[in-house]
Amino acid sequence: MTRALMACKCLAILVFLGLITGCWDRKEMDDLALIMASGFDITDDGQIEVTLQIALPTGIPSAVQTGGSGKKSVVVLSAKGSSASEAAGRLQQQLSRILYFGHRGVIVFGEEYARHGLNQVLDAFSRLPESRYNGYVVTSYGSTAKEILNQPYQLELIPSIGINKMQSSKMGFSVKIDQFLDALSSQGRSPVTSAIRILHKDSDKETFSIDRAAVYLGNKLSGFLEPDELKLLRWWIGETQQVKFTIQLEPEEADYKGTLGVELLQSGIKIRTAVKNPIPEVWVSFHALVRAIDNDTKLDLSSSNIMKRVETQLSKQIQTEIESMLVHVQKNLKSDIFGIGEEIHIEHPYAWKKIRSKWTDIYPLVPVTVDVNIDIERTGKTQTPVHIKKTD
Amino acid sequence: MKMKLTGIQVFWMIMIMDLGMTLVMTLTPSLQAAKQDAWLSIIVAGCIALLVALLATQAAHLYPGQTLIEYSQKILGTWLGKAVIVIYLVQWYTIIPIVLRQFSDLVQIKLLQGTPKEAILLLMVLLIVYATHGGIEGIGRCSEFLGPIILFMVCLALVASTNNIHWKNILPVYADSGMMGIMGGALAPASYLGHSVEYLMFASFMSQPRKGAPYAFGAVMTATFFVVITTMMVIFTIGVNLTPSMWYPFFEMTQKISLFGFIDNFDAVPVVIWIASVFIKLSVYLFIASYGTAQFLHVRNWRSMLWFIAPVIFVFALIPQNVTEATTHYLNHYWVPFVLPVNMIILPLLLVIVGKWRQPNRSTPAS
Numbered sequence: 140m141t142r143a144l145m146a147c148k149c150l151a152i153l154v155f156l157g158l159i160t161g162c163w164d165r166k167e168m169d170d171l172a173l174i175m176a177s178g179f180d181i182t183d184d185g186q187i188e189v190t191l192q193i194a195l196p197t198g199i200p201s202a203v204q205t206g207g208s209g210k211k212s213v214v215v216l217s218a219k220g221s222s223a224s225e226a227a228g229r230l231q232q233q234l235s236r237i238l239y240f241g242h243r244g245v246i247v248f249g250e251e252y253a254r255h256g257l258n259q260v261l262d263a264f265s266r267l268p269e270s271r272y273n274g275y276v277v278t279s280y281g282s283t284a285k286e287i288l289n290q291p292y293q294l295e296l297i298p299s300i301g302i303n304k305m306q307s308s309k310m311g312f313s314v315k316i317d318q319f320l321d322a323l324s325s326q327g328r329s330p331v332t333s334a335i336r337i338l339h340k341d342s343d344k345e346t347f348s349i350d351r352a353a354v355y356l357g358n359k360l361s362g363f364l365e366p367d368e369l370k371l372l373r374w375w376i377g378e379t380q381q382v383k384f385t386i387q388l389e390p391e392e393a394d395y396k397g398t399l400g401v402e403l404l405q406s407g408i409k410i411r412t413a414v415k416n417p418i419p420e421v422w423v424s425f426h427a428l429v430r431a432i433d434n435d436t437k438l439d440l441s442s443s444n445i446m447k448r449v450e451t452q453l454s455k456q457i458q459t460e461i462e463s464m465l466v467h468v469q470k471n472l473k474s475d476i477f478g479i480g481e482e483i484h485i486e487h488p489y490a491w492k493k494i495r496s497k498w499t500d501i502y503p504l505v506p507v508t509v510d511v512n513i514d515i516e517r518t519g520k521t522q523t524p525v526h527i528k529k530t531d
Numbered sequence: 532m533k534m535k536l537t538g539i540q541v542f543w544m545i546m547i548m549d550l551g552m553t554l555v556m557t558l559t560p561s562l563q564a565a566k567q568d569a570w571l572s573i574i575v576a577g578c579i580a581l582l583v584a585l586l587a588t589q590a591a592h593l594y595p596g597q598t599l600i601e602y603s604q605k606i607l608g609t610w611l612g613k614a615v616i617v618i619y620l621v622q623w624y625t626i627i628p629i630v631l632r633q634f635s636d637l638v639q640i641k642l643l644q645g646t647p648k649e650a651i652l653l654l655m656v657l658l659i660v661y662a663t664h665g666g667i668e669g670i671g672r673c674s675e676f677l678g679p680i681i682l683f684m685v686c687l688a689l690v691a692s693t694n695n696i697h698w699k700n701i702l703p704v705y706a707d708s709g710m711m712g713i714m715g716g717a718l719a720p721a722s723y724l725g726h727s728v729e730y731l732m733f734a735s736f737m738s739q740p741r742k743g744a745p746y747a748f749g750a751v752m753t754a755t756f757f758v759v760i761t762t763m764m765v766i767f768t769i770g771v772n773l774t775p776s777m778w779y780p781f782f783e784m785t786q787k788i789s790l791f792g793f794i795d796n797f798d799a800v801p802v803v804i805w806i807a808s809v810f811i812k813l814s815v816y817l818f819i820a821s822y823g824t825a826q827f828l829h830v831r832n833w834r835s836m837l838w839f840i841a842p843v844i845f846v847f848a849l850i851p852q853n854v855t856e857a858t859t860h861y862l863n864h865y866w867v868p869f870v871l872p873v874n875m876i877i878l879p880l881l882l883v884i885v886g887k888w889r890q891p892n893r894s895t896p897a898s
Contacts, residue, residue, distance in 0.1 A: 151657060151661075154653070154657065155654065155657060265773070265777070271786055272783070272786060272787050273786075273787070273789055317769065317773065317787065320772075320773055321769070321770050321772045321773055322772075324772040324773060325770075325772045481699070484703065485699065485702040485703050486703075488703040488706030488707055489706060492707075
């Protein structure tokens with residue numbers, strides 16, 4: 140009896156050992172094709188073209204060797220199909236390793252595809268178990284996603300790691316895939332992504348730059364924000380590292396251009412909304428503490444009178460910039476990228492219930508009043524520019 | 532001969548049964564019904580669960596040292612008592628396969644997509660049979676050990692998510708969902724937080740049966756507190772536009788965690804929480820089911836029931852076709868409309884009222 144019991148126990152242990160190894164899902168590094176970035180384009184006949192940037196096993200940067208070495212470190216493959224998964228399936232047939240999306244850090248939407256509407260591929264981002272939300276979404280500007288992913292980049296071995304670092308450094312505008320999906324599924328906000336373009340095309344200095352934002356209406360790209368407008372968008376959403384403004388303070392002279400550059404230190408906005416009649420009203424007040432970073436005038440920034448004048452002029456000029464950006468976004472692109480609808484939802488939840496279904500039609504008509512208040516907190520180490528000849 | 536449980540062990544057992552499953556399984560129905568007010572729903576659910584705990588402890592303390600199987604027949608008479616027991620047996624025999632299946636579904640969806648579910652199920656069934664074979668005392672000790680780990684892991688996931696917070700996600704409070712939405716959202720978590728009803732069964736194993744009530748209340752309150760905080764965190768971090776269509780929002784929240792640029796993908800943390808709580812919950816239920824069945828059928832050795840129940844639950848767990856059947860249908864068609872009102876509130880209430888009414892008539896209180 141005891142012997143039978145012992146045998147049972149041993150058998151149970153063996154079964155356990157066999158089961159807990161999880162061998163069915165064994166994935167060796169050697170069997171995986173690590174996808175660093177994927178891109179989506181549309182072809183002329185309406186098919187989807189998927190481009191994958193796959194890290195070459197030998198090209199993965201080690202601690203010793205970083206930076207471009209001229210050696211190829213990625214493979215870029217493209218395939219067409221009626222859906223993204225079909226195209227990915229075709230790519231899989233060209234590979235000896237299993238496609239693995241767990242490390243994908245960048246998703247590129249081709250401009251033309253984005254204008255056409257993105258629904259076909261979006262679902263897979265949240266449905267696939269191994270797909271994570273920490274990847275960044277960028278939209279290509281003036282090129283296809285395929286061109287972007289085929290673009291070599293000097294500073295990093297793997298170009299998409301370059302894109303990923305540019306996005307995660309917070310020096311520019313960045314949107315993660317979950318933020319994008321969140322805005323897309325929200326009634327009171329339109330999605331926006333950063334936009335990437337290729338610089339110095341057809342020369343040997345080709346590289347990319349992320350200096351614009353792609354504005355969506357629903358799941359369709361409706362237009363781009365220029366670099367100047369992007370700064371204001373970043374101020375609005377509170378990502379204000381490295382946001383700088385240069386304003387014309389005095390008329391241009393022979394020696395001086397009359398400009399002053401400032402950088403945002405602390406900033407914020409306050410939004411108030413009112414719903415009296417069917418069309419809501421919105422007031423936005425921008426405030427910021429800035430520091431002067433370059434002074435190309437003869438002005439002495441230590442004098443409080445001059446400071447006041449500078450501050451007023453600064454506020455006024457930025458106010459006009461914001462107003463013109465609002466006209467562009469609100470009247471031309473018609474996308475609520477600032478989440479004004481969400482603000483109305485929060486402040487007037489009951490009124491919002493009545494207007495939310497018509498929000499895309501109402502939004503372009505909403506009057507937005509802008510008010511800017513800027514204080515200079517620091518002026519750097521100097522008062523007047525030090526190289527100015529003292530006259531007295 | 533009797534196995535003994537301490538108050539602290541009871542606290543951890545109920546806490547784990549309530550916390551882990553509620554966190555993982557019931558946030559979605561709440562978020563669907565109440566959107567950003569889901570945390571209010573959880574508070575309401577916590578109050579319902581406290582009521583359940585109150586009724587269960589009151590009923591169990593009428594006849595300390597006896598299990599539900601014994602005292603329900605004493606209180607309600609043989610036939611009515613037996614009917615009540617059958618209702619509970621149905622609950623126990625269905626919840627075990629469903630939880631097993633939910634466990635294997637989640638493991639397959641999130642972790643091991645290639646592994647056949649039979650293997651995952653078999654592993655868990657063997658494990659809980661082993662744990663249950665040791666008796667309730669062993670399960671109590673396991674809970675005592677795993678409970679603090681689970682709480683620590685929940686706190687870890689919450690703290691690590693703090694840099695993803697968007698405060699505005701929780702606004703506007705109340706206006707959108709209203710009373711109906713909040714109440715509707717409270718049902719699913721209430722039915723999961725109401726697992727303290729099983730106190731009816733295991734109160735008899737406590738070394739001091741009459742002193743168990745504070746531990747049961749404490750467990751329900753602790754679990755509710757953590758579920759409320761976690762729900763708020765999920766709303767703060769992911770928002771209510773996406774969460775209602777996710778199966779496991781708590782998991783998604785931990786996947787978003789990214790600290791200092793190199794601590795990424797906290798997936799392992801909720802897996803620990805989940806597996807540990809499923810293990811405790813299944814063991815407790817398996818114990819209750821086998822012990823209860825044995826008493827009900829007057830089988831002398833309750834352990835022999837295990838060899839019958841284990842294959843049955845394994846086969847039953849294979850029946851649901853997909854996640855929707857295992858999770859949503861069971862929850863919406865049996866657990867919320869039937870178990871929550873009948874097994875968790877009406878029957879314990881009946882036991883308390885009839886028991887209290889009959890007790891003064893007896894010359895000596897049973898103890």
